Amino acid sequence: MEDNKIVQEDMLGCSWKGCFLPLAILWASIMIALKVLDLLWWKPKRLEEHFAEQGIRGPPYRFFVGCVREMVSMILEASSKPMAPRTSHNVLPRVLPFYHHWKKIYGSTFLIWFGPTARLTVADPDLIREIFLSRSDVFERYESHPLVRQLEGEGLVSLRGEKWAHHRKVLKPTFHMENLKLLIPFIGKTVLDMVEKLPASGEEVEVDVSEWFQTVTEDAITRTAFGRSYEDGKAIFQLQTQQIAFAADAFRKVFIPGYRFLPTRKNKNSWKLEKEIKRSLIGLIGRRKEQPDGDAKDLLGLMINASSTPDVRYRAPTAATSKTPPPAAAITVRDIVEECKTFFFAGKQTTSNLLTWTTVLLAMHQDWQERAREEVLRVCGPHGVPSRDHLAKLKTVGMILYETLRLYPPAVATIRRAKTEVELGGRRIPRGTELLIPIMAIHHDATLWGDDVAQFNPARFADGASRAARHPTAFIPFGLGARMCIGQNLALLEAKLAVAIILQRFALRLAPTYVHAPTALMLLQPQYGAPLLFRWLAHPSDRSAAAAHSESFL
Numbered sequence: 001m002e003d004n005k006i007v008q009e010d011m012l013g014c015s016w017k018g019c020f021l022p023l024a025i026l027w028a029s030i031m032i033a034l035k036v037l038d039l040l041w042w043k044p045k046r047l048e049e050h051f052a053e054q055g056i057r058g059p060p061y062r063f064f065v066g067c068v069r070e071m072v073s074m075i076l077e078a079s080s081k082p083m084a085p086r087t088s089h090n091v092l093p094r095v096l097p098f099y100h101h102w103k104k105i106y107g108s109t110f111l112i113w114f115g116p117t118a119r120l121t122v123a124d125p126d127l128i129r130e131i132f133l134s135r136s137d138v139f140e141r142y143e144s145h146p147l148v149r150q151l152e153g154e155g156l157v158s159l160r161g162e163k164w165a166h167h168r169k170v171l172k173p174t175f176h177m178e179n180l181k182l183l184i185p186f187i188g189k190t191v192l193d194m195v196e197k198l199p200a201s202g203e204e205v206e207v208d209v210s211e212w213f214q215t216v217t218e219d220a221i222t223r224t225a226f227g228r229s230y231e232d233g234k235a236i237f238q239l240q241t242q243q244i245a246f247a248a249d250a251f252r253k254v255f256i257p258g259y260r261f262l263p264t265r266k267n268k269n270s271w272k273l274e275k276e277i278k279r280s281l282i283g284l285i286g287r288r289k290e291q292p293d294g295d296a297k298d299l300l301g302l303m304i305n306a307s308s309t310p311d312v313r314y315r316a317p318t319a320a321t322s323k324t325p326p327p328a329a330a331i332t333v334r335d336i337v338e339e340c341k342t343f344f345f346a347g348k349q350t351t352s353n354l355l356t357w358t359t360v361l362l363a364m365h366q367d368w369q370e371r372a373r374e375e376v377l378r379v380c381g382p383h384g385v386p387s388r389d390h391l392a393k394l395k396t397v398g399m400i401l402y403e404t405l406r407l408y409p410p411a412v413a414t415i416r417r418a419k420t421e422v423e424l425g426g427r428r429i430p431r432g433t434e435l436l437i438p439i440m441a442i443h444h445d446a447t448l449w450g451d452d453v454a455q456f457n458p459a460r461f462a463d464g465a466s467r468a469a470r471h472p473t474a475f476i477p478f479g480l481g482a483r484m485c486i487g488q489n490l491a492l493l494e495a496k497l498a499v500a501i502i503l504q505r506f507a508l509r510l511a512p513t514y515v516h517a518p519t520a521l522m523l524l525q526p527q528y529g530a531p532l533l534f535r536w537l538a539h540p541s542d543r544s545a546a547a548a549h550s551e552s553f554l
């Protein structure tokens with residue numbers, strides 16, 4: 001009997017116990033392989049079929065890469081040539097070539113694949129209203145890649161749920177107009193200092209405005225964030241600028257898994273900077289706490305106040321409130337560090353992009369430059385910094401800013417994620433599906449804006465933003481609903497003020513070296529910079545000086 005058992009074990013080549021481990025490993029490997037195959041092949045194929053049954057099609061899913069390869073090659077091809085003619089505003093095929101191409105084949109709602117992740121592209125304003133307004137409870141902001149979060153900070157832009165609601169409520173007072181108007185003299189002074197560095201002679205000077213405006217917007221966001229601690233804030237933001245450069249470098253190496261954790265020289269420098277930023281902020285918070293200011297409306301002051309007096313809604317629940325959500329953690333130093341990063345990132349580039357495209361468009365469209373200057377001189381006079389009352393009366397400048405935001409929205413798209421299975425426009429959207437909302441495509445849709453959709457025509461905004469198109473949600477440069485841009489009033493105030501101060505003093509035209517090539521690198525950028533020629537108007541009210549200058553290279 002015993003001999004028999006030994007013979008059987010020998011026949012199997014091992015004992016039962018000795019075999020179990022390799023078999024278990026084999027079994028686990030098969031299960032993992034099947035799971036991976038399910039994630040990378042069967043699930044995308046099931047989803048593709050699910051959408052196809054409901055009439056939603058798109059480019060076919062390819063194993064692992066989805067349709068990223070086609071997208072990248074379309075983007076590279078489009079960005080290899082500048083716009084032709086050089087004043088064309090038909091920029092959608094250059095900026096979002098994959099959207100432009102696939103929309104022609106599959107219609108405005110279609111499915112694309114970011115690797116194995118399904119992204120439903122939605123550009124119908126009725127559906128957009130559902131996503132951002134009526135069903136916003138089931139469509140959440142999607143979680144961006146950790147490297148993007150490292151760049152933009154883990155603040156308001158990327159927070160979700162209770163923590164987002166708490167931070168938004170705490171920070172909102174900063175952006176009330178009553179508070180923002182206090183910034184006007186400071187922002188005005190920064191712009192004045194900058195324009196005064198340009199030669200006050202009849203000579204033209206070339207300025208790359210895409211670089212130049214960053215000084216204005218950086219200064220504005222520093223004052224908004226740090227208020228009376230402006231100088232300390234400036235030093236902290238300088239450290240963050242360096243850190244963003246390291247994070248941007250790591251972002252370019254996104255294809256090396258775990259790169260951001262490797263102790264490379266750049267990563268070590270970035271970690272060192274992180275510590276330094278934190279130390280500086282802790283020091284600054286300490287100093288502010290020693291001289292408390294209950295009325296502080298700068299972002300730092302509001303966060304310090306909120307960190308010592310948590311919102312009552314977020315206290316630990318009592319028996320009576322046991323069904324209320326768990327308390328949101330009080331605002332910590334890390335939260336403050338992350339919010340500073342977020343506001344710096346969200347507030348600086350976006351607004352400098354708006355100013356860049358606005359001045360490029362004014363340089364291209366001398367007739368509108370003239371009309372705007374006429375208004376600025378009439379309302380504000382030729383000298384000094386315009387006041388809040390002046391700014392409120394600059395209707396033409398306001399229309400020009402809106403038309404710029406329509407044609408050249410700094411944020412060209414945004415993304416949402418379905419939290420649960422949900423019905424949208426009569427179609428079933430599975431949980432986890434991402435929705436890509438191509439803001440720029442909606443702004444360039446002729447069915448919403450009319451046949452002159454690709455023309456620069458600020459007059460379409462004469463009756464306000466909500467009446468400019470055939471649909472009230474066709475104009476969404478700042479997003480829509482609860483997560484709409486918190487900084488939009490600041491952005492428009494800064495832009496109006498800077499444009500007014502420039503038009504009071506200078507005539508603008510495109511430099512001969514200007515190449516019209518808008519491209520989306522996180523935000524809408526001029527691919528080769530934006531060199532403009534500035535010429536001092538000796539007597540700004542002298543119409544002929546400006547008119548003589550308006551002969552441009554167009």
Ligand code: HEM
Binds near residue numbers: 410411488491
């Ligand atoms: C022309 C300038 C600007 C444009 C075009 C712009 C655009 C946007 C858009 C489209 C969103 C919504 C994103 C989404 O729904 O997924 C947003 C959100 C946000 N923006 Fe802006 N923005 C601008 C200026 C600013 C400024 C100056 C600040 C800060 C001072 C700022 C801070 C933020 C923040 C914190 C959020 C997130 C809000 C939340 O989720 O509660 N933005 N912005």
